Amino acid sequence: MKFIETPLQDVYLVEPTAFGDQRGFFMETWNIETFREAGFDLNFVQDNHSRSAHGILRGLHFQTEHTQGKLVRVTSGEVFDVAVDLRSHSPTLGQWFGVSLSAENQRMLWVPPGFAHGFYVTSDYADFVYKCTDIYHPASEQTLAWDDPTVGIQWPVPAKETPQLSAKDSEGLNWADTPRFI
Incomplete structure (x- = not known):
């Protein structure tokens, strides 16, 4: 498994190794030891799966309590996945990173706590799965405007x-009205 730094501090693109033949493929998408050896001490407590049609944009979500880190991937279709740094102490505060995740490229993205996260479906539909480090807490969920001109996501x-x-x-x-994480 490769862990590739992105322009955002602490956000990583993860490329699992797939072993394939005429029958299909096998790949490991989560192994606590592999991630620990790469410097990630993660405890996932919830898995989610969403299906969305072409043109759907979900996000940019974050929770002010029960802040979630997310390991995200696409099992069918393709999305443009985005993370925005909301951590006040971070040198990349207010910056965003976007990447294409698809069933074909098999990439994953690690989005740590303290980031807003969202995706836009570029294929006919997409199945999006993610592991979370904390539970869903609807009372503290907030949304950063997807089209905020200050952040300027492309x-x-x-x-x-x-x-x-x-x-x-x-x-x-x-x-300007989006809470920051300390």
Whole structure:
């Protein structure tokens, strides 16, 4: 397994090794020892799976309590996955990183606690799975506006189209009103 640094401090692109033949493939996506050897001491407590159609944008979500780290991947289809640093002490505060995750490229992204996270579906549909380091806590969940001009995420949304958003996501906070993590 390869752990590749991204421009955001503490966010890593993870490339598992797949072993394939005419029958298909096998790959290990989580092994506590492999991650510990790479410097990640993680305790996952919840797994999630969502399916979304083309043009759906989910996020940018974060929790102010029960802050979650997420190991995310796509098992069918493709998404543009984004993390935004909300940690006040971080040299990459306010910066974002986006990457294509797909069933084909088999990449994963480690998004530590203290980040807003979201994705945009670029294929007909996508199955998105993720492991979380803390439980879902709806009372403390917040959303950073996907189109906040201060953060300036370059989503791969076709010209003259608007992504499909949930009511919650369409009412995201602007950067100035978004809580920071200490």
